[in-house]
Amino acid sequence: MSLVSAAFLAFVAFTAIVYYLTPGGARRWILLLASLAFCASCGFYSLAFVLLAAVTTFIGGLLSGPSKSRGLRNAACVITVVLNLGILCSVRYYGLIGHFADNLNKVFGASANTRTFMLYVLPVGMAFYTLQLIGYTLDCRWERTQPEKNFFRYLLFATYFPYFTSGPMNSYADLSVKLDGSKDAKFSFDRLRDSAIRIAWGFFKKLVIADRIAVVVNAIYGDHQTYGGLYVFIGAACFAIQLYADFSGCMDVVLGASHLLGIEMPENFNSPFLAHTIREYWQRWHITLGGWLRDYLFYPMLRTSVFVKIGDGAKKLFGKKKGKKVPTYLGLIILWAAVGYWHGGLMKYVIGTGILHCFYIILGELFEPVSVKLRKALHSEKLPYKIFQTARTFFLICLGHIFFRANNVPDAVMMYKSIFQPFSMSKETLASLGLDSGNLIVLLVSFALLVAVDIYKYREKQEEEPRLVLKSIASKPVIVSWAAFMILAIAVLIFGMYGLGYDSGAFIYARI
Amino acid sequence: MTREEVFAKLNEIFQDVFDDEDINVNENTTAADVDGWDSLEHINLLVAIERGFGIRFTMGETTGLKNVGEMVDKIMAHLG
Numbered sequence: 001m002s003l004v005s006a007a008f009l010a011f012v013a014f015t016a017i018v019y020y021l022t023p024g025g026a027r028r029w030i031l032l033l034a035s036l037a038f039c040a041s042c043g044f045y046s047l048a049f050v051l052l053a054a055v056t057t058f059i060g061g062l063l064s065g066p067s068k069s070r071g072l073r074n075a076a077c078v079i080t081v082v083l084n085l086g087i088l089c090s091v092r093y094y095g096l097i098g099h100f101a102d103n104l105n106k107v108f109g110a111s112a113n114t115r116t117f118m119l120y121v122l123p124v125g126m127a128f129y130t131l132q133l134i135g136y137t138l139d140c141r142w143e144r145t146q147p148e149k150n151f152f153r154y155l156l157f158a159t160y161f162p163y164f165t166s167g168p169m170n171s172y173a174d175l176s177v178k179l180d181g182s183k184d185a186k187f188s189f190d191r192l193r194d195s196a197i198r199i200a201w202g203f204f205k206k207l208v209i210a211d212r213i214a215v216v217v218n219a220i221y222g223d224h225q226t227y228g229g230l231y232v233f234i235g236a237a238c239f240a241i242q243l244y245a246d247f248s249g250c251m252d253v254v255l256g257a258s259h260l261l262g263i264e265m266p267e268n269f270n271s272p273f274l275a276h277t278i279r280e281y282w283q284r285w286h287i288t289l290g291g292w293l294r295d296y297l298f299y300p301m302l303r304t305s306v307f308v309k310i311g312d313g314a315k316k317l318f319g320k321k322k323g324k325k326v327p328t329y330l331g332l333i334i335l336w337a338a339v340g341y342w343h344g345g346l347m348k349y350v351i352g353t354g355i356l357h358c359f360y361i362i363l364g365e366l367f368e369p370v371s372v373k374l375r376k377a378l379h380s381e382k383l384p385y386k387i388f389q390t391a392r393t394f395f396l397i398c399l400g401h402i403f404f405r406a407n408n409v410p411d412a413v414m415m416y417k418s419i420f421q422p423f424s425m426s427k428e429t430l431a432s433l434g435l436d437s438g439n440l441i442v443l444l445v446s447f448a449l450l451v452a453v454d455i456y457k458y459r460e461k462q463e464e465e466p467r468l469v470l471k472s473i474a475s476k477p478v479i480v481s482w483a484a485f486m487i488l489a490i491a492v493l494i495f496g497m498y499g500l501g502y503d504s505g506a507f508i509y510a511r512i
Numbered sequence: 513m514t515r516e517e518v519f520a521k522l523n524e525i526f527q528d529v530f531d532d533e534d535i536n537v538n539e540n541t542t543a544a545d546v547d548g549w550d551s552l553e554h555i556n557l558l559v560a561i562e563r564g565f566g567i568r569f570t571m572g573e574t575t576g577l578k579n580v581g582e583m584v585d586k587i588m589a590h591l592g
Contacts, residue, residue, distance in 0.1 A: 139572070142570055143570055144572035298555070299554075299571070299574050299575065302559070311556075324556055328552050332552075
């Protein structure tokens with residue numbers, strides 16, 4: 001079941017009605033039943049794989065808890081992590097099981113390389129829930145949380161339907177408290193209104209912006225020999241906007257649906273394209289994934305004796321100040337390679353969303369002393385310099401998106417080369433991008449609205465609470481907030497992309 | 513070690529890691545108060561503290577500390 005569909009809205013509404021009519025203590029069971037039904041609607045294999053992950057990490061968590069011997073705890077934790085990461089890599093990224101599937105295809109008479117079987121079993125949400133559930137087992141081992149003894153409580157954490165397909169990621173310690181709070185959740189029209197606006201905004205971003213701008217992206221990336229020069233950058237910038245509207249729209253639907261049930265999920269985006277540096281961008285984009293990687297991969301890795309020894313050796317070689325950076329940079333390279341691989345298991349992702357960003361960050365660190373002087377000379381505290389920083393960061397992100405969106409690495413390299421080709425910005429060529437003037441106006445106006453909302457939300461200091469438009473609307477008279485919802489809903493119905501080949505289920509990140 | 517002694521030693525470690533002799537941490541000091549205390553430098557700081565005090569933080573203690581006061585609580589708990 002797609003998150004952007006009438007079926008999902010009906011599912012959420014039905015679940016919410018039954019949930020609020022049920023006495024407090026039994027609501028967890030309603031949520032569990034709804035979540036299992038949702039997982040099953042994503043396909044038998046989706047349900048089977050999440051149950052497998054839930055059972056193994058639950059047992060792994062129990063055996064990793066503080067009451068067991070050290071040897072057993074370590075063994076249980078390592079086996080659980082390796083098993084689940086192994087399943088993720090081999091199933092999701094078409095490794096070992098892919099080859100097995102090819103052989104199955106042969107047995108059933110299909111061509112070996114069609115991947116038919118794998119497309120059929122492709123489990124939804126696996127990249128997200130695998131990391132989240134591995135995180136739980138590690139939390140038990142590291143004593144961040146007590147092992148859960150009730151399997152059905154844990155199963156709800158593993159399958160909770162709003163975030164099952166695309167996150168955001170939660171820790172068990174945080175979410176179990178919120179799920180416990182479901183017994184006291186009270187329905188109110190304010191809650192319904194806030195949820196409705198948030199979900200409508202998500203639909204708007206996905207159907208009006210992302211799916212419309214996708215037409216331009218598909219035209220340019222589908223024929224990069226024709227669209228050289230400036231078109232390569234237009235394609236990359238449009239893809240960046242598509243990806244943001246698509247993924248953040250999905251998160252709006254998730255957060256809105258969960259809010260209706262009284263269970264608050266963490267925000268995953270905080271005006272990412274207004275970031276001044278690449279590091280800041282990653283603190284504002286897919287925030288919960290960044291937090292997971294920091295807590296479960298980067299910090300533990302840098303605290304191992306191997307990295308500490310590398311640091312000691314590097315300090316002797318390069319001096320204290322430079323030497324201490326060596327293990328950090330080495331850790332960053334491993335971290336970003338993992339980020340890239342997680343995005344899809346192909347080299348284009350490893351480069352475009354991983355290694356390239358790592359290169360930017362390390363380069364930024366190395367040139368920091370020069371940058372400090374430059375910033376002083378150029379009055380970095382003033383607005384023009386900040387605008388320059390934002391534009392530069394967006395440009396660097398777009399360079400990575402050429403790899404991300406291209407079919408493969410050779411295609412991406414060809415696109416880079418075609419930047420230097422002659423190109424024409426004639427009316428005919430622009431028209432061939434696939435959007436007529438009416439659609440172009442709708443796109444520009446809706447994009448301007450998205451930018452305005454992000455600028456309103458933006459706070460330069462990340463520790464400051466972002467200013468949410470939703471909260472501001474909620475403080476206005478009831479008629480204003482319901483009018484905002486109606487305008488969004490009508491805009492989605494009129495301007496949403498529902499043409500031939502329309503597939504609302506195709507969230508980019510749901511395919512990860 | 514008394515709390516004051518832990519603070520004094522911790523201050524030396526901060527000055528050494530962030531290469532700034534003017535740092536003077538107190539109960540309420542946070543990452544926002546120390547130049548260069550970001551997510552990358554945080555782990556170097558923790559490793560230096562572990563070495564300086566001869567302790568080993570659990571992974572659960574490496575994140576989520578609100579301020580230096582909480583950090584001192586953890587150090588004292590490890591020192592017994």
